[in-house]
Amino acid sequence: MVTRTGTQSVEPNVADAVNSWLKKYKIDYKLEQESLNSEIDKALEEYHSKSGGRGGNRPDAKALLVDKCLKKWPILIEYKGYKDKLIKLDADGRIANQKADNTPNYQNIKAYAVNGAVHYANAVLHYTSYTDVIAIGVTGSKDNNGKLITEIGVYYVSKSNLGFGQEVGTYSDLSFLKAENFDAFVEKVTNLHLSDEELQKNKEKREAEIDKSLTKLNNDIYTEEKGLGENDRVYLVAASIIATLGVPDKVAPLEKDDLKCSSENGATDGNIMVRKIKAFLNEKALPEGKKELIIRTLQNTLENDNINKVENGETQLKRVFCKIVDDLGIYYKIGLTTDFTGKLFNEMYRWLGFSQDKLNDVVLTPAYVAQLLVKLARVNKDSYVWDFATGSAGLLVAAMNEMLLDAKNSINSPEALLQKELHIKSQQLLGLEILPSVYMLAILNMILMGDGSSNILNKDSLKDYTGEYGFSSTVSKYPADAFVLNPPYSAEGNGMIFVEKALSMMKKGYAAIIIQGSSGTGKATGFNKRILARNALLASIKMPADLFVGKSSVQTYVYVFRVNEAHQKDDVVKFIDFSNDGYTRTNRKKASCNLRDTDNAKERYQELVDLVRYGKSKLQYFTEKEYYEGHIDPQNGADWNQSAPVDTRPTLADFKKTIGDYLAWEVSNILKSGTEDESLGK
Template identity: 70%
Template sequence: MKVVNPQSIEPSISHLGNGWLQRYRPNDFKLEQDSLNSEIDKALFDYFTKNGGNGANRPDAKLLLKDKNQEYFPILIEYKGYKDKLVKLDINGKVENRTVKNEANFKNINSFAVNGAIHYSNALLHHTSYTDIIAIGMTGYKDEAGIVQYEIGVYYVSKTNLGAGQKIDEYSDFSFLAPENFDAFIEKVKTLQLTQEEIEKLKEQREREIDQTLTKLNQHIFDNEKGISEKDRVYLVAASIMATIGIPNKVAFLDKTELKSSTEKGNTDGDIVLRKIKAFLDEKKIPIEKKDFVIRALDNTLTTANINKVENGESQLKRVFSKIVDDLGYYYKIGLTTDFTGKLFNEMYGWLGFSQDKLNDVVLTPSYVASLLVKLTRVNKDSYVWDFATGSAGLLVAAMNEMLIDAKNNSKSPEELIQKEIKIKAEQLLGLELLPDIYMLAILNMILMGDGSSNILNIDSIKDFDGKYGFGKTDSKFPADAFILNPPYSALGNGMNFVEKALGMMNKGYGAIIIQNSAGSGKAVNFNKRILAKHTLLASIKMPMDIFIGKSSVQTNIYVFRVNEPHQKGELVKFIDFSNDGYTRANRKKANNNLKDTNKAKERYEELVNLVRFGKSKLNIFTEKEYYENNIDPKNGADWNQSTPTDTKPTLLDFKKTVSDYLTWEVSNILKQQNADSLGKYHPHLPKN
């Protein structure tokens, strides 16, 4: 029997929905072909379509409504005309607009009403100043009696939920948009909050998308844009972000259409981008020396003749700027707090032809390891955290995020929270980086994160740092109580010279460092003995061999210290074998995800932190073979890498088992022989003895 596909009743659904809009907001709603405003229209045009191509995105209906606080909320509506085509969710109950390969799921976006509306909403997050959008999907069918049955999905899409969308409530019509109901509806929207676990899952997903996008972007520039060095690529991305991120009500973001590819002196595309960056940095209140440093560095890239040369009516800078904004803009527009330029650094530098030794020396800490170091030093909202070899500031970004989360969880006053967040970023983080190019990355990273760049200093940690703030309270000592570090391993003692100096300038708190493990077994004996004369080694953690896969193959350990308490001979050190951290790593260029949680990785990292702090009572996933407590000799300096001893002395149980195994073997042989004798005696086909 031929199966007849049901006919879409989308005209009936749109007639019903638009009838409600005509009733509740007759002067505010616009249909598919109508203009809402130029900013929204342009965003919908610039964003990739529901089929993945170029051209306009056209919601079936749209509104721009204002609440009692004079805030504007775009409302985008998509109609469908089939049963069960309202929304497609993933296994976590979230709107599934991405595939397992972290690519746009065009099938879902095209087929489901809510998925399509959220796609349009993300266009606005990407290309407009609106950060709170309402996505509405509606679909239906005719039942056996010919009566239209319908359902509505109303979702909130914003920076706070990283563009994923949250269901607001159940609705049977659009009366929540009526003027007398809209303020109450927005109040409900504002109460929506994701759990910290949900936020972390979304962040992980978005960060995987960033990795994939950066890889493709880097390859595109390498293949298609000649004459742009790896450093220029990094600076072009940072410049594009600063020019387009804007500051609400103060600095408008730079739109790519403002780049006219002019050859007029002082008005080239590079000049326009640079002016926008200066305005951005001025409003950010960046210290003058730091601002000048950033401008000089970016000026060298943005104003060169080649990158501003006009061919076929377009400069190379405009092409690259447009590509960066189109590919990456979404991720920084949604306010994703991640080591963004650190990821960029790893991507852009990771495949360059450095010697292996040099590459080892600039390798950056993976974000989940950075988070581990932060937790091991017990960072909270009131901590003062420093890093003496800050790289791209990935460790400080991790610390800042932990501090901001703790502040949010422990604040009952919105005003107090704002002030605390400002203080955390301006006064409670300090980083030191000697290499100018990497220092530039650290500044840009912290500026883009919001801004914790105030006390990122371009000086020699060992020779020139006196422990004071670099900006602001320059006469005051930075009251560090948390020290995190991934040092250059070519430094003295594999980098333990940084540890000795940093801990020696602290009065209290904790330190956690990830370092080549030979530092604890003989390469840094004198440093270690001096450190233990003043500070306590709490834990030595053997990390997975492949944690820096593709960058370095050295064995690393994390050492955790309690500051300003000399190590006593009777002090038990926790030795933890973390070789199995639950992650499986690969180093495939075209892989969508080279880091996979295959064995309770998150739970293992959490248990590790608890083991270091509370000891053996927290053993759950780990075995006693992986956790070992023992003393070290404070005057030795080379006994920091211990493991659970293997007991080779046989026990009574071993003896009994050996005897039992032998007797079983002996009896088995006797029975076999008897069986063979029996067969030989009576079986006519076997030869006689």
């Protein structure tokens, strides 16, 4: 049974052609057709109602096919009766389903067959457990002889391409869906791949959408849901996401309909969510102490009487849960490798009453800066990375991504790669965060990454931490050899106290920190001298003044160290003025993008990494005025922020210019004097 889901008006012959193909090739449900049909229908209805019908009717036909490995493939078919309405692409060749401001382009979704099919394929990714969907668009028109000419667009929409879709191939009919042809078609689909550049562009596009969705979600909850403090909002987002993740074949994701808005003791919406979260954490085999801490933290908010009170047939908890799933579900379902919860918390700053000092303490490190620190700390697949003020774990997310990429590029055995990935996530990352609400975001971030949360600790790294692994082992010392940090600048030495402690506990490796610039010019002299007694400063990098525009107003520097090697007075330090990093930043709330690459930003960031590691030979975008190799006094501690010396000696060109300017002045005076004499003579 192939289901017709739409009722839109199209060229009758197109509809007849599609239906005849479906009938001819016996394209039908293979397994559990009614229940699976219902699941997909429900997802399509969610997207249809979410758009208010602006995306047109639901797909005209759908099917669920099964390949030789018994994998189920949802097939969505949309057709239009107009020759030029097959597909609309953007400037980058992607399906043009988003406007410049990253909101849905319902006009294109409604008007073009492939665009509509891809839009509803994302509904399946968003609201079901399927991760791979085939979206098909068909258009048709008659030629001068009255013969129907059809065009078909076939796209693979998947978690792997972040829901944007990839063209599979050119087809003249739907026979590729026929049972005897389908496995060959699936093989073609599974061999598709995106280049690293294409995948990065897709990721950046999705991340821009996330920013828009987070703004909307936070605004909705802040203005419409009374009685929820900022910590409550953090915990509700974390709880909702964890509850909807599920574990294949073991824990079903929590659905909207599972929340019954009951006031019965033990059966409230909060009780249901807590049970689902417990089931999820049990299957993830988290350490018992960490699992209990997560549940205890979330339970206080989830089982609060006010949030579970039934009014007009609905609880506040269910309303908030539905908002979170609708606005954010697609992004964590497709597995974006981004500091997802860090973005969320950064958005919440708009509503929090932080003083300027406190705001400077908790600001999120931009993803591209986090990646820079990770590269400067020379992180690879064998690194053991830690962060003593981990925040939402953005730096650890960046480190994990770098480690996993290095493992993928250097390990050829699939089994060995899998074991290495598991080891990286469970054993090679450690973070400490003292604020409970921020700690919960760090936990969620690493769970979403799949799961690096084993050694994220809710501890004061200065007072309570002595170097152990944490939950996975409270005896073994963590063998850190890479340290990354964006500390709270209100701490002693503008945060250098964290650097001193972490480096004192390391036996080897590298460290890269971003910190307030005054820490290198006198605000942390004592800390700096003690740090240099056993660690070498390799580079001092002046960052753009507007790096944290709209969130913090401090001038920051990045300092790079080689660990456990005392700094000598003759050691070369690379001083780099990175004020022009290639990005232009704005702070406009309604702007479609507040960060634009206007001067080879990506290339400049890579050159910066190369300059720190290899030196002057890597100069290309930067000048010698921006790159300077000099020295510091290990006993000074306040001479870390140097710039290239200005040569004040006059050159031959300066002399010629001065003489030229003087002669021009003399000639001007002579001419002026001559003109005045002539005037007097008259």
